[in-house]
Amino acid sequence: MSMSAIAARAAALLLTSEKGRKGVGFLLVAIFAPVILIAAILCSNTAGGADHNNLAVEASFYGVNFTDSVPAEFQNAHHGYADGFFLSGFGGSGSQREYDRRQSS
Numbered sequence: 001m002s003m004s005a006i007a008a009r010a011a012a013l014l015l016t017s018e019k020g021r022k023g024v025g026f027l028l029v030a031i032f033a034p035v036i037l038i039a040a041i042l043c044s045n046t047a048g049g050a051d052h053n054n055l056a057v058e059a060s061f062y063g064v065n066f067t068d069s070v071p072a073e074f075q076n077a078h079h080g081y082a083d084g085f086f087l088s089g090f091g092g093s094g095s096q097r098e099y100d101r102r103q104s105s
Contacts, residue, residue, distance in 0.1 A: 059078065061082075064078070
């Protein structure tokens with residue numbers, strides 16, 4: 001008897017009884033539940049990162065006023081990004097004014 005015939009016979013025996021079907025179902029849930037949860041967590045994290053990146057680029061193109069609670073290092077880095085966008089020719093409509101304002105201060 002070949003291996004596939006043995007596997008088919010074992011599957012038929014398992015799936016013909018209700019207890020066997022439940023056992024196979026619980027096994028599949030036990031295997032795939034962690035995989036689905038990990039995929040959901042990864043999708044959630046990447047969506048948050050994409051939102052942050054979109055906001056950072058938007059702030060670089062159109063300017064932003066930071067509150068006092070934002071660290072100075074972050075503000076300086078952001079202004080560097082905005083200047084880089086302007087100098088590379090990818091600046092938005094408000095970039096020239098924003099660049100001139102920062103250079104004069």
